[in-house]
Amino acid sequence: MRVDHNRVIRDVTVRLPMASTAAEACQWTVTALARYAPATITVLLQVADRLRCVAATGAWQVFSTVPPKTGIVGRVYASGAGATVPDVAEDPDYLPVRPDVTSEVCVPVLDPAGRPLGVLDLQWSGPVELGPWRETAERVAAHLGARIMALGGPPAESRSEKLLRHAAALTAAPTAADLSTAAIRAAREVSTLGAAVLVLADGSGPRLSEPADSPGELESRIRAALTEAGGPALGLMISRAHRHGAGYTLGEAGHPPTEEYRPLADAGGRTLVAVPVGPPEGGGVLLVADERLLRPDPTTVNLMELLAGQAWTCLDRLSTLARLREQASSDPLTGLRHTGAFEQRIARATPGRTALLAIDVDGFKTVNDTYGHQAGDRLLVGLARALEAALRQGDELYRTGGDEFVAVIEVNRPEEAVRIAERLTEAARRTGRTISVGIALPRSGELPKQTLQRADQALYAAKRQGRDAVRLSAA
Known part of the structure; x- marks a missing residue:
């Protein structure tokens, strides 16, 4: 047709x-x-x-x-x-x-x-x-x-669409700091309020997350007020949010704020949405505020609750991944990094500058045979702490076997590596045990495992010369 x-x-x-x-x-x-x-x-x-x-x-x-x-x-x-x-x-x-x-x-x-x-x-x-x-x-x-x-252009993005877009950004955040920043940015945009602050608890107490982008004047004042109020006030805010759930607060004249929210009122906040984040222990609170006096809006509160839930899920995932990575690279007894991490480190060794110190506990088998494995474990933990304390900042200590350790240190010349090894032997003596140490510096073109073999050979030479000794591999 x-x-x-x-x-x-x-x-x-x-x-x-x-x-x-x-x-x-x-x-x-x-x-x-x-x-x-x-x-x-x-x-x-x-x-x-x-x-x-x-x-x-x-x-x-x-x-x-x-x-x-x-x-x-x-x-x-x-x-x-x-x-x-x-x-x-x-x-x-x-x-x-x-x-x-x-x-x-x-x-x-x-x-x-x-x-x-x-x-x-x-x-x-x-x-x-x-x-x-x-x-x-x-x-x-x-x-x-x-x-x-x-008619004014294409239809605007709805708040639920904004939340969906930001949820994808939260999921893609590579670090906890990036995720916190993304959550604050999302809270501002989705709520349409002027300021957003995320407070999270960690081992050292409640703390403010870093701001996202350039915070506005109100957000800057709120951050300053909360910083001055300190950990106890932040803890009260977290406790209140988890005890009573999400809240919508109006700062009307003649109605004084509760004590924990006074810093926000003093900073100029007249509307506040407070939403719990994560569990009561180890979680936090998302605070979204505005200088305008805005009537309660259930949609805003619901969207902030969804955002807080998504943010915590992503934070918990990052924490779990970090813990798994730490477990995968650390020795559960001593807490030192072990073989996998050590192999990655020596692959980056600089010829003539990176020294490998192979360390073996003298007479360790006798301790296990005489006093049992629990005594042997206590010996290893104590020795690991002593050796770590004797190393310089930036030096690294790994547990590579039962009673075998390797230190990776950066030096300007071989004699410096010998002095560090002697500090380690002295630290071991203070625990009531002795160690033998073999030292090798990577040669140009040498494979890392070959450097480690030379360090081991130097270690065996130290054992043969009477233990409680340091031996440098031939250059």
């Missing part, structure tokens, strides 16, 4: 001036086009960092959001140039929405200045003259773009 494209454009655009919202304009455009085009029709507009589907005809699958530059729609939006695709199977960017689609026309929706706002996409499953439809789509998209801008 032959299509009168001028009539299509007229019928599609005649109602656009009556649309009261951008979403309404998009839906009318799609509905009117569908009367003439037996196609899957979609309008996607940029919202934050994605293309969001604002209007569509029925299809097996319509993508709610599309990441930038993804698919033909992302390519068209990024380039600002339309695309005619006679065979979607030949286009690697095609995003399948139904199995029978054969061709696609996608054009950018531009504002009057030529900047892309989104795309108008049409997909067919049968024969069609793509050229005329490409021209029609471009003319319709131009009218749609002008109307959208007249």
Whole structure:
């Protein structure tokens, strides 16, 4: 059937001036086009960092959001140039929405200045003259773009969409500090309040997380007030939030704040949302505040609770991963790093500068045989602490076997390594035990395991010469 494209454009655009919202304009455009085009029709507009589907005809699958530059729609939006695709199977960017689609026309929706706002996409499953439809789509998209801008632009990102976007950033945060910063940034943006502060408890007590970006004036005052109030006040805030749950506080005249919230009131906060984070022991509180006096908004509190839950889940995951990494690289008895970490360290050894000190406890088997393994374990723990204390800052000590240790130290010359080894033997004597030490410095082109073998050989030589001794491997 032959299509009168001028009539299509007229019928599609005649109602656009009556649309009261951008979403309404998009839906009318799609509905009117569908009367003439037996196609899957979609309008996607940029919202934050994605293309969001604002209007569509029925299809097996319509993508709610599309990441930038993804698919033909992302390519068209990024380039600002339309695309005619006679065979979607030949286009690697095609995003399948139904199995029978054969061709696609996608054009950018531009504002009057030529900047892309989104795309108008049409997909067919049968024969069609793509050229005329490409021209029609471009003319319709131009009218749609002008109307959208007249209505104030694409629809704003909802607060729930903001939370979803920030949740992805929390999940991707590589460190606890990065995650705390991301949570504060999310709290500000999702709540639409002026300040956000995260207070977390650790082994040394409650503490303020680092601010995100450049904190505003109110947030800076609140941070200063909480810092001055100190740990006890922060602890009270955490305790209150976990005891009573999330709270919405108004700082109205004539209604003094509770003692723990006085620092926030003194800093100028008039609206406060306080949400517990994590468990009562070891968790914290998320504080979101504003200078404006805003009436209670359950949606804001609910969104902050969701954010706090997601933030704690991610913090707990990072803590678990760090603990597992520590367990994987540390000896459970002495707490020293062990073989895996040692091998990684000596792989970075600098020829002529990094010394390996192979250490063996003299007569350790006798201790185990005479007094039992518990006595042997206590000996190793005490000796490990003594050797660590005798090393310089930056030197590293590893447990590589039952009663075998290796120290990795940076020196300017071999004699310096000998002096450090002698300090270790003296430290061992103060525990009531003796050790033998063999020293080797990596040679140019030498494999790390070969350096360690030379250190071991020097250690055996020290044993042979009477133990409680230091021996330097030949250069």
